[in-house]
Amino acid sequence: MTRPTRRHLISIDDLATEDLDRIVRRGVQFAAGALEDARPLHDAVVGVLFRKTSTRTRTAFSAGALRLGARLITYGPGDLQENTGETVEDTAAVLSRMIDTLVARTAGSEAELRAYADQQRMAVVNAMSADEHPTQALTDLTTLLGRFGRIEGLRVLYIGEGNNTASALTLALSRYQGTELFLRTPPGYGVAERYLDRAAVNAKKSGARVEQRHDMDGLPQADVIYTTRWQTTGTVKPDLDWPRLFAPFQVGPAVMATSPDAVFMHDLPAHRGEEVTADVLDGPASIAFQQAENKYHSARAVLEWCMTGTQAG
The missing domain is CATH 3.40.50.1370 (Aspartate/ornithine carbamoyltransferase)
Structure with missing residues (x-):
């Protein structure tokens, strides 16, 4: 039975x-x-x-x-x-x-x-x-596999707050052989060390790479450029001056130009003019709404x- x-x-x-x-x-x-x-x-x-x-x-x-x-x-x-x-x-x-x-x-x-x-x-x-946000990470991996036919070896540049989406994505991508995740997060708003530590254990087994920095200098070449809204659902930032810290981390044409063949992803909802410009979100490189359907x-x-x-x- x-x-x-x-x-x-x-x-x-x-x-x-x-x-x-x-x-x-x-x-x-x-x-x-x-x-x-x-x-x-x-x-x-x-x-x-x-x-x-x-x-x-x-x-x-x-x-x-x-x-x-x-x-x-x-x-x-x-x-x-x-x-x-x-x-x-x-x-x-x-x-x-x-x-x-x-x-x-x-x-x-x-x-x-x-x-x-x-x-x-x-x-x-x-x-x-x-x-x-584990189901968001599963959506993201589904989107990557559907788009590229693989997850292994992909290079993902994540720009913005190290929130629950970033934490889940860090744990997920670090499981796949040869993936590289570059986290560019504002100072004081990075992915928590406990998630980076857990990802490091995964990466040691898979040969993946996870790197977090708090600046926008020398952006790496990537297959995917990913961002998320700056005001995560249900949260309040302790620093009243947070918009100034976040401003350099907007994804606009100049950022996309650093990886001309990259696709753009966003977990939505989006605030055009904040974390991403309208011409990127609504542009030809964006697969954000296919990503939403994949949820x-x-x-x-x-x-x-x-x-x-x-x-x-």
Whole structure:
């Protein structure tokens, strides 16, 4: 007899390298339209809890669950009894007896999601925490594989705040052989050392390279130039003078000219005239909106991975 196994995705580090690669390749298959008839979540129930605003991630997981045959329950930021004092652990114990997967964007750290995941009845997916945005990194890898036919050996120049997107991308790219990730982040707003340390462990095994600097001098040649909005969802910067620090890190034509054959990526939403100029975001090198569509394809791959494992029992 077999019983279903629910697999959690709280951090990129939760994935074995083969599972990371499987999800990314599956996302490319979904994007190619090869799996449109697949209904692996037939009659499953997926809960979607967002305490912060979302356009792409919420829509991607909602539409993805429905396309895979699941039924959907959505929770707003004030809907659960946690607002009246119920613990996360008690909430998880209840939800896990009623639904199969919880896709959650929380207001705080990874620890809350780990508490939701402290059971094996219900899969839990981190749809962005303050620390890390793992499903964005999976979307990005899906986009890279679809565009270049490979991830190994790609050179990615990331410019801007070392936020939860950058943290996840750092963990993900460092798994692939020969990749090079150049992080150019404003002083005081870099990728946290704990993520760089974890990436260094990955890179030692894979032969990847991760380098962080806090200036825009001597930009390296890259296959991809990537940026993200300067005001990360749900955060407030402690330094009132932060726009001055960020201004040199705008991606405009001069930056793109340093790598004439590079594509431009952005996790969106974008603020034209801040982190990126309109002529770059809307220009011929930009694949930002294909990247956004890939969030939907990648979400289907994540849901399938979380829900379709089996184990003997």
